[in-house]
Amino acid sequence: MREILSKLPGVFIQGLYCVDADGTVIFEKKLPKEATIASEAIAARFNATIIGNYEDAIYCNTAGDPQLLDEVNSLWGEPVPIPVDSLANDGPQFHKLVFMSNDVDMLRDDMRPELELLAKENGATVTTSFPTVLEILPEGCSKALGVRKLCEKLGVDPGKELLALGDAENDKEMLETACIGVAMGNASPVAKAAADIELVETSSQGGAGLAMERYSKLGSEEDDSS
Template sequence: VVELHKTYGEPMAQLKTPMELRQHTNGYHKILFMGNSKNVTAIEELNQNIRAQLEIIAQDNSACVTQAIPTMLEYLPEGCSKAHGVKELCKHLGIDPTTQLLALGDAENDAEMLEMASIGVAMGNGCPMAKDSADYVMGITNSEGAAGAAIKKFVPFTNL
């Protein structure tokens, strides 16, 4: 949890019991379900058993379940996604996302954003859903500079 805070800027976690979670039907930003990255069995259980249960709960509560990294599931309120946030930003800036947006991603939670962008680019290390949603898949990974290479490839700079 601390690693997510330091690496991705996520808010510090508040641990809640299932009973406490039931009381927060409309007042949550997101709920994270995390497995131990050193325990392959725990990750498989998170992705199979727990996800199946969360999907059922999400349907009943107009929510969604997505995944940013293999060891974590995100339970989000309806309308809460990267795609929604990017649409709102584009609207504010007067940008048409279907003709003027380059989106980069590597995870399941990027898929909708990659689909809506005029050019959606998945990183070479991206998950299958991100790659399937993208218009273009980079031949290199995040750690090999895929994002920078994608920007150089698709954004026409005159002073480079």
């Protein structure tokens, strides 16, 4: 599957890095360096682990929790983070930053308000994909925007030909954009509200594959019958 996917066009890093089948960048957007400097300071103050996404690589600073950093690869299936002393000083200009902590209440009640203020001052926005994760990315960007950019390149009409699958808050706009938006059984309330169809099956139970089997032809069949 990895080899097949490597030969396909893709929308990565929450729509911030989009490439065609040859790896040519179709669209990308990055955070200003000032946002990384301020974010790294906030992460240190709240003892949260911070990583930065850049193209197909992930960077971390040496202050990160080793267990959480290991989970980036072992649980999320992402590349092993590249350690640097400071993301702001030693890393590239990042597409997005991710903050991780097992203290869910702290992330939600204490850290997120500060990140929201930081985002407002730096042309960015804050979202979440898991209760233990916060993300900051350039304002106006989303998976939906990245998917639309790729569809435009491929000549695909999202409103008639796109099937989207999701389970998190950051999937909301993409689910709304698609002809058919499908929320997994484990999806957040935000994702479920945005979807056209809600599965019983979760992501870990093969919900994505089941959705593709059940609904990938539905849009075209409806067009044929109209």
